[in-house]
Amino acid sequence: MKLCRFLVGATLLAIGLTAGHEPAQAGNSTLGTITFLRGDALRAKQGTHWEPIKEKTAVFQGDKLKTKEGARLEATLADGSKLRLGGNSELNLQQVSFGKKSKAKKKVSVKLVVGRVWASVTSLFGSDSKFEVTSPNAVAGVRGTRFAASLGDDGSTTVKVYAGNVLVSNQPIYAIKGHTKANRVEVAGPQEIAKDAWEEMVAGAMKMVQVAANGEMTAPQEFQMAATEDDDWEQWNSERDKLAGISE
Template identity: 30%
Template sequence: MKSSRGILCSAVLLIALLAPQCFAEDWLYTVRKGDTIWGLSHKYLKDPLKFQEIQKYNNVKLDRQLPPGVTLKFPMEYLKFAPAEVSVSAINGEAYFVRRGVRATLNKAHKLVLGDILVTNKNSSVALLFADGSELLLGESSELIFDVQTKWGETGMVDSRVRLMQGSAEGRVEHLRGPGANFEVQTPSAVATVRGTEFRVRLDKEDDGIVFNEVNEGTVSVQLHENKESVKEGYGLITSAKLPLAKPKELLAEPKLVNPRSKYLGHPVTLTWQPIDEAKSYQVELFKDKALTTLVHKAQVSSHQVSLPEVNLGEYSLRLRAIDKDGLQGLNTIHHFTISPVPRSPQLKAFDEQYIAGQPLEFSWEESVSATQYRWQLAKDRQFRNIVTQQELKNNTHQLPEGLPAGTYYWRVAAGNIHGFGQYSTLKRFDVKRPKPPELSLSDKTITTEDTLTVDWQAVPLAEQYLWQVSSDETFSNIVSEGKSQTSHLVLEELPESELYIRVAAHGPYNQGRFSETKSVVVEPEGNGKTAFGIGSILLFILIL
């Protein structure tokens, strides 16, 4: 007898767990043209023959004369109900589910039902679609148990209750109508009841007893033990199984992107936003769709800039939010954009940093896959506002045979095809300097009018010839002699008696009129009177003797 009673109690308990809760409220239906209680009872009731009770319950005398717009009440316990299924709308990475102890790899054809356990691997996510149109994105390294999945016939009411055992989940829940509609997420420390909103639930990686609840839109009711808190739009709440229920905290504002583009010309794609003072870091998520269900990249960065990984070309959505010191993630900024099918930025080949004015230059870079043309740019500034020259080329080299004037320059290259040009390469800087003026050396510092003076200097790069000048004054306003030389060697003869000044200038590209330092030489008369006097004195001495 005791055994029979135990089995009976167990059966009753099982039925109570599987069946929907009984509600004191009624399901309300607005009458449309042509509706009858008889027809509505066949459509919505478990027992259509209870139509007479529904008619009495609503004080309706003439069933076939129901005016449109009238509201009818249906007791919840009369309505049809059946197990509901959850569809898989997107899978990123790898996930599996466990049903009655059997593990299987998840694919989009599977339907998840009451009792199933869904698990995602690292760097993976699964987008779920519930029977009422609500959506849930299960994050990486997460585990979700489907506790209740009940559909109330064709009323549109769905009772969905899940348990998040680890990881994270975020949802967009349809506005729930009727007393039988429910969407509930239970965690180790609290229960979040949602009625038409956008929310996130995330378990702490180090302690799954700590749960982060964040609301982007609508309101979520969070219950911890016997206490409840209403978390409104723009607020978050951290719950802990070991601590009393705290008060909601305002979330950080959505980051504002700086000059966001709707179209990026190939890689790299870099996004920048205005920093938020209270932000400890930022959560960056890249999706392959506008619905934000296919997650392809996720990262946390401490700066207010991120360079996205090299993903396939096409349309993407970026979701960005700030994270405060307590770990609560703020409001979302969402940006939709396209990465156009243009070639990647070329890789520039090695290039010297120093050149001489007029020296021929050759620029080269690695060929880009799918590139049919290149755009080469040369500028005087890093921002390329002052462009010196620009060329569109078929080959991956470009030459400047005549070189450049002295100055600092920057160059870069973009690869293009029929879709346009992609991002420019990293720039390279180089300096062009004028050659040093000649450095003179004289064979003597003092000579006579009968002597020759040899002048030498170091050859100047790219010099075509040299202009030399001899002057009787340092300002070279009184030129004694001048000429041109094809070599760096000069012999001067028959110089006048004086202190003379000599200089040389190299003549070549971008190098005219730059004279060397001045050298001086003293030219004395032949013998300077000393030699004649000496000989005369000797002859006179001989005669006296």
């Protein structure tokens, strides 16, 4: 059982840094701050027990975030990028490393355990920089774009790109330069993908790709943003991006 990977490229306006309002954990760097919260959400500080959180709470490497039904959460990272969760979602903040200079390399890796996440990511500098959003059967390597991923009850991952382009591949990440088998993550659900079944697809803005639990991918398909009374997820994220000065 292996993960597959998405590579995303685009250009966004940089957005301002947001400082944390909580003392830094010993030996750990601040990843960002909760800048919006509607409804109930919890944090497991560095993977410990779950506790309620509120706006202006600082988050750190190793923390886990969980939203209750109907909740919305936004975390602004130290580089100005945004991560947002819908209701009944869980995100693990696995790795964070930001350089002190504006164009220093950064390394961020977060894992979507359940639900859906929206990422509005500032540009990366240097080949060593990365911003990865993983799910049980996908890894999204983001470079300054607006992007969303959601997990279905059947184990599939749906990737929607709102700005930029995405290279979709079901190639296992440990077979990609910079990853080794020692870094391989085993997950329950997705089936192992044979080497001769690896493939790539390119999806541009306003295109979506679905990755089945067994690694099979659909061709990129166009989609339209459509808010309904039951689900205003895309509209809400677009409004938050506009408030942050993030261009379409």
